[in-house]
Amino acid sequence: MKIKLHYIYIGVILLSACxxxxxxxxxxxxxxxxxxxxxSIITSIINPYKIGIDSVMNEILCVSELEMTKGRPESLxxxxxxxxxxxxxxxxxxxxxxxxxxLRSTLPKGNVTRGDIYKLMPFDNELVVVExxxxxxxxxxxxxxxxxGEPFSGMNIVVTENEKIINHTLFREIDFSKGETIKVLTxxxxxxxxxxxxxxxxxxxxxxxxxxxxxxxxxxxxxxxISSKLDWRIRLVNTIK
Amino acid sequence: MKSRREFIKRATLGTTALSILPAKxxxxxxxxxQLTVLHTNxxxxxxxxxxxxxxxxxxxxxxxxxIIKNIREEGNQVLLLDAGDIFQGTPYFNVYxxxxxxxxxxxxxxxxxxxxxxxxxxxxxxxxxxxPHANFPFIVxxxxxxxxxxxxxxxxYKVFNKGGIKVGVFGIGIELEGLVSKNMYGNTLYxxxxxxxxxxxDLLKNSLDCDLVICLSHLGFKYNTKKMSDKLLASQTKNIDxxxxxxxxxxxxxxxxxxxxxxxxxxxxxxxxxxxxIGRIDYFFNRKMCVKKVDGSSIFxxxx
Numbered sequence: 001m002k003i004k005l006h007y008i009y010i011g012v013i014l015l016s017a018c019x020x021x022x023x024x025x026x027x028x029x030x031x032x033x034x035x036x037x038x039x040s041i042i043t044s045i046i047n048p049y050k051i052g053i054d055s056v057m058n059e060i061l062c063v064s065e066l067e068m069t070k071g072r073p074e075s076l077x078x079x080x081x082x083x084x085x086x087x088x089x090x091x092x093x094x095x096x097x098x099x100x101x102x103l104r105s106t107l108p109k110g111n112v113t114r115g116d117i118y119k120l121m122p123f124d125n126e127l128v129v130v131e132x133x134x135x136x137x138x139x140x141x142x143x144x145x146x147x148x149g150e151p152f153s154g155m156n157i158v159v160t161e162n163e164k165i166i167n168h169t170l171f172r173e174i175d176f177s178k179g180e181t182i183k184v185l186t187x188x189x190x191x192x193x194x195x196x197x198x199x200x201x202x203x204x205x206x207x208x209x210x211x212x213x214x215x216x217x218x219x220x221x222x223x224x225x226i227s228s229k230l231d232w233r234i235r236l237v238n239t240i241k
Numbered sequence: 242m243k244s245r246r247e248f249i250k251r252a253t254l255g256t257t258a259l260s261i262l263p264a265k266x267x268x269x270x271x272x273x274x275q276l277t278v279l280h281t282n283x284x285x286x287x288x289x290x291x292x293x294x295x296x297x298x299x300x301x302x303x304x305x306x307x308i309i310k311n312i313r314e315e316g317n318q319v320l321l322l323d324a325g326d327i328f329q330g331t332p333y334f335n336v337y338x339x340x341x342x343x344x345x346x347x348x349x350x351x352x353x354x355x356x357x358x359x360x361x362x363x364x365x366x367x368x369x370x371x372x373p374h375a376n377f378p379f380i381v382x383x384x385x386x387x388x389x390x391x392x393x394x395x396x397x398y399k400v401f402n403k404g405g406i407k408v409g410v411f412g413i414g415i416e417l418e419g420l421v422s423k424n425m426y427g428n429t430l431y432x433x434x435x436x437x438x439x440x441x442x443d444l445l446k447n448s449l450d451c452d453l454v455i456c457l458s459h460l461g462f463k464y465n466t467k468k469m470s471d472k473l474l475a476s477q478t479k480n481i482d483x484x485x486x487x488x489x490x491x492x493x494x495x496x497x498x499x500x501x502x503x504x505x506x507x508x509x510x511x512x513x514x515x516x517x518x519i520g521r522i523d524y525f526f527n528r529k530m531c532v533k534k535v536d537g538s539s540i541f542x543x544x545x
Contacts, residue, residue: 018531030495032521033543038303039310042345046288046303049341053332118332124362192422 057115061220065227068107070100070151073234077103077120078151080228081212084219085127085185086153089208093129093185094172095154097140098212099195102187103151112226117216125187127208127215130200132184134176139199140184141165149234150195157234166237187212273525273533275317276406276453279309280522282323282487283357283514285330286342290544291515298544300516302345305542308519309349317523318403321350322410324487325357325459328368330515338363343374351377352401355412355457356384357487361425365389380412380457383437385430398441400449406526409445412457413438413474415488434460434469435477442480452530456481461489462511475499475507482532483508483522490514495537496522512539 068076078100086096105119132140144150145163158167174182184200185208191200210218220226290301313319323346328339339360346354356379360368369390372379379395386392398411413434417426438456445451456474463472471486479502486509496508512518518539525534 018529030538031518031541032538033541034308035543035545036304036307036311037545038301039306042303042306042348045344045348046341049288049333049337053336056336057332115332118335122330122332122335124335188422188424192424193419194422196419 067109070103073149076228082153096185098151121213128205131181136199278522280520283326286334287515323354329359339371347376357459382411383432388428409451411441446480462491486511
């Protein structure tokens with residue numbers, strides 16, 4: 001009896017070890033395209049929510065003179081968003097910086113609905129102001145250049161081909177030598193170190209008490225027509241003559 | 242009924258042990274037990290098919306539900322999983338906070354999900370508030386929520402019994418610092434993915450005797466840096482059979498194979514984002530509960 005149990009024990013070990021290596025087979029190109037009729041139960045759950053969403057999102061806020069897309073080094077959309085933020089809160093901040101990646105959709109030419117703004121800015125990011133000293137502000141400039149441009153407003157930057165900053169002009173003068181700081185308007189996401197904006201790390205944030213999306217919506221509602229232009233705010237120059 | 246099956250299983254084990262039959266005796270495909278693992282990731286509140294852009298007309302949760310129902314009607318065991326970032330991406334999230342997403346996933350009978358970085362977008366309280374709408378568990382093994390309101394509202398791992406196939410599932414979340422605002426994740430502590438994976442995979446495979454160990458990950462498929470990813474995780478761990486990933490919105494047509502610490506194959510799967518695709522992996526087990534065959538594909542939800 002003892003011997004039998006011993007055998008069973010060995011057997012269990014053998015059986016519990018699956019030694020065969022898995023090979024994933026697949027059908028042809030392994031993508032199977034299926035057209036499906038919407039499930040009626042799921043649709044019935046969605047419907048009351050959809051009615052609520054549609055009534056809110058179809059509201060026309062303004063008319064845009066042109067289609068605005070994001071991009072680098074500057075873009076119609078990036079300039080539009082950062083300019084409108086700084087314009088509305090110029091009493092609180094000197095410049096504004098956002099991230100290209102955070103602009104999630106193109107704004108159409110013509111009617112702009114609340115839904116369009118939600119597509120552009122689906123995140124519930126809040127506007128905050130962060131004060132930077134000269135060293136961290138230089139870090140911000142280097143960051144902008146190293147990224148090939150990110151949306152900003154309130155200054156101009158001239159850059160050489162090897163990513164060296166030749167010159168920058170702040171629209172509002174800051175005398176760093178007298179210990180003045182620059183007030184930067186941005187989103188809490190970026191101020192908390194998002195997109196590796198390290199110069200904001202561990203700085204005190206002052207809340208504007210508005211979501212970025214609501215700042216855009218407010219601007220659109222108070223301007224019947226909106227527009228944007230590329231103005232060489234970040235300019236690459238060839239220094240090799 | 243269960244005890245009888247257990248008895249038969251034990252009796253079979255005993256007989257086999259004494260006679261030591263060659264493995265081939267069981268490889269008759271008729272005797273293989275099939276488990277269908279279905280998975281999604283990064284659905285980002287996409288309730289409806291896309292209404293514009295190059296994905297116009299594709300995806301949709303009602304469409305996904307029909308496909309899943311049809312697969313269930315094939316009669317095999319189904320395990321339906323999500324790898325996180327259920328939240329954020331359409332006004333449905335902004336207005337209703339994820340309530341509808343959880344209700345629809347519950348109706349589709351999701352078995353479990355892990356937590357993605359965007360699932361923190363309304364803060365921990367915003368996530369906890371929506372949990373009553375989900376009748377499936379959230380599994381994450383490397384977030385320590387003990388000093389947060391999530392404590393008691395999530396699992397470190399779960400063993401699913403799918404018709405006698407024991408499937409162990411654990412979850413791995415991405416580092417939150419620099420990705421999510423601190424005020425959103427609060428006192429959540431991020432823990433080492435490799436240490437936690439090895440611990441829970443060993444527990445599931447060796448102590449709890451699972452036939453298949455799945456890691457639901459929101460690390461991302463791979464990076465050009467040393468940043469932790471599913472590929473790195475797979476190569477630096479053992480006892481994991483399948484990693485179902487997310488975060489990088491990577492469209493894999495079928496699972497990718499990576500060798501683990503013991504030179505065994507680990508599969509990594511991920512199906513893009515927004516519910517455009519459903520991942521499908523069919524496992525065929527023999528009577529010894531060893532996987533004899535795996536079939537992987539990606540179901541593209543085409544426009545109607």
